[in-house]
Amino acid sequence: MMIPQGILIVFLFTLIHESIHRTPFRTQWLNDCIARVCSVLLVLPSDWFRYFHLAHHRFTQDHENDPELISPKPETMRQYLVHLSGIPVWWSHIKTLVINASGHCSDTFVPAKGHRKVRSEAQIMIAVYALMIAVSVHLQTAVLVYVWVLPAILGQPFLRIYLLAEHGRCPYVANMLENSRTTTTTWLVRKLAWNMPYHAEHHAYPTVPFYRLPEFHALIETELKQTENGYVRFHAKYIEQIR
Numbered sequence: 347m348m349i350p351q352g353i354l355i356v357f358l359f360t361l362i363h364e365s366i367h368r369t370p371f372r373t374q375w376l377n378d379c380i381a382r383v384c385s386v387l388l389v390l391p392s393d394w395f396r397y398f399h400l401a402h403h404r405f406t407q408d409h410e411n412d413p414e415l416i417s418p419k420p421e422t423m424r425q426y427l428v429h430l431s432g433i434p435v436w437w438s439h440i441k442t443l444v445i446n447a448s449g450h451c452s453d454t455f456v457p458a459k460g461h462r463k464v465r466s467e468a469q470i471m472i473a474v475y476a477l478m479i480a481v482s483v484h485l486q487t488a489v490l491v492y493v494w495v496l497p498a499i500l501g502q503p504f505l506r507i508y509l510l511a512e513h514g515r516c517p518y519v520a521n522m523l524e525n526s527r528t529t530t531t532t533w534l535v536r537k538l539a540w541n542m543p544y545h546a547e548h549h550a551y552p553t554v555p556f557y558r559l560p561e562f563h564a565l566i567e568t569e570l571k572q573t574e575n576g577y578v579r580f581h582a583k584y585i586e587q588i589r
Contacts, residue, residue, distance in 0.1 A: 348492075352501025353538075355494065358384040359505060360540045366396040369555040370540075382467075386474055387494065389439040394446055394456065394464040401455035403552055407518045407525040413455055419514050421588055429510070432502030443468050508535070511580045512545045515587065516572050522550040524571035528563065531576060536560075546570050 364370050365381035381392035398413050405411035417434065420426040428434060445451055446468035449461070456464055482490055511529050519525050526549040536543055544559040547566065554562050574580040 348497045349500050351493070352497030352499070353504050354501070355387060355498045356501040356505040357508075357538050358387055359390070360538070360542055362388065362390065362392055362395065363399065363542065364540045364556055366392060366399055367552060386471060387498070389436070389443060389471075391443060391446060391464060391467045391471060393460070393467045394442065394451070394453075397456045397460055397464070398453070403549065406520075406522060406549055407513060407516060408520075409518060413453070414513065419510070423585070423588060426585065426588060430503045430506045432499065432506055435502065435506070436499070443471060447472050507577060507581065508539060510584070511574065511577055512542075514580075514584060521571070522546065523566070523569055525549070527572040527574060527580075528570055529574045529577060529580060535577075546572060 361370070362381050362384045365377045365384070368374055368377040370380065371377050378392070381396075385392040385395070402412055402414050407415070409415055417438065420429045446464045449465045451461055451464055478490060482488065511527055513526055516525050516527055523546050526546040528546045529543045531543045541556045541559040542548060544563050547554065547559050547562050547570075548556075550566070551562065574583075
């Protein structure tokens with residue numbers, strides 16, 4: 347059961363994503379609250395990620411300014427397997443948390459007015475983790491390891507498989523209908539990912555809420571430049587290109 351549980355945990359990333367766009371709930375405070383709870387489970391500070399993600403939307407596939415391109419997509423089979431393992435992303439999250447907590451955040455997408463916010467956020471998250479560890483030691487229990495840590499580690503490769511299709515092997519151009527990919531998939535995956543397989547649609551018009559994306563897809567489907575029929579097919583083609 348750890349793998350299904352882990353998939354549910356790591357796909358909270360898509361809920362963080364929606365919450366920082368503030369589309370799941372009507373009130374900003376509730377969106378922000380949900381994002382912060384999920385951020386603890388994924389070791390991904392949500393305020394910092396909001397700055398990161400807004401820059402990604404503004405400069406999608408721009409080598410100079412898209413923060414997602416700081417970590418390049420895998421170009422060899424070894425890089426591909428390491429990427430899917432989830433190890434690099436966990437390390438990146440932990441490193442970001444420590445740097446932000448120390449007050450040494452140098453990310454250009456974080457404005458000067460946001461430095462205090464991301465520092466405080468990281469410090470609070472580290473305090474929460476320290477409290478979790480202290481309580482676990484006091485109670486002599488490893489329950490968090492088995493219901494959270496190990497499942498999340500085992501589930502992360504499935505999130506990597508999903509996310510790589512969003513922009514992997516897409517051209518480095520400004521056109522959002524060309525630099526982002528929409529992937530046809532099952533009802534379950536669409537629900538699990540808050541309709542983000544409609545990714546080109548989301549990038550073209552990020553103000554369209556997740557629950558309207560299927561309708562929006564029907565309107566602009568013929569304009570999409572990058573599409574794929576399923577994640578298995580995407581990865582089969584990806585592997586073929588890097589072998």
